[in-house]
């Protein structure tokens with residue numbers, strides 16, 4: 001698998017450094033073989049040029065799998081089907097190419113995996129990345145999903161799953177009026 005150092009975009013916005021601990025179990029993520037996922041939600045305020053990180057976190061793969069196993073089977077299958085049918089492989093040639101070249105992050109996160117929209121054309125998006133210790137991996141991740149695709153995915157989820165995602169966000173991402181307004185009912189954490 002190809003990898004690089006952790007790019008700036010996937011460092012913690014809050015600290016400017018790599019994420020140190022799993023948001024759920026507090027495991028040390030800096031150990032060389034510790035496998036973990038990073039997610040960030042970013043929003044552009046209308047009328048402003050600035051981008052704002054709405055939330056960010058890293059969780060170890062064990063916690064991610066544990067959480068996913070608690071979601072309803074129907075929701076997980078719907079999401080998998082959505083990704084299988086909506087991702088246009090021909091638009092993501094770099095992602096699926098076997099090569100020794102150093103991967104270019106912008107090929108992965110500047111356009112929505114589903115809609116192909118450029119991040120500059122959208123109001124909000126989420127980025128996902130995967131690391132092992134201090135290595136940033138190029139496999140199924142990294143990718144970017146725009147707000148429009150997030151809406152579509154949320155519509156596939158059962159009420160029970162949406163409640164569970166809300167519960168996760170409330171517990172681990174903290175109560176934030178901004179989060180409530182922005183992602184209520186369609187949080188894609190851990191998916």
Ligand SMILES: [Zn+2]
Pocket residue numbers: 022023024025026027059060061062063064
């Ligand atoms: Zn964990």
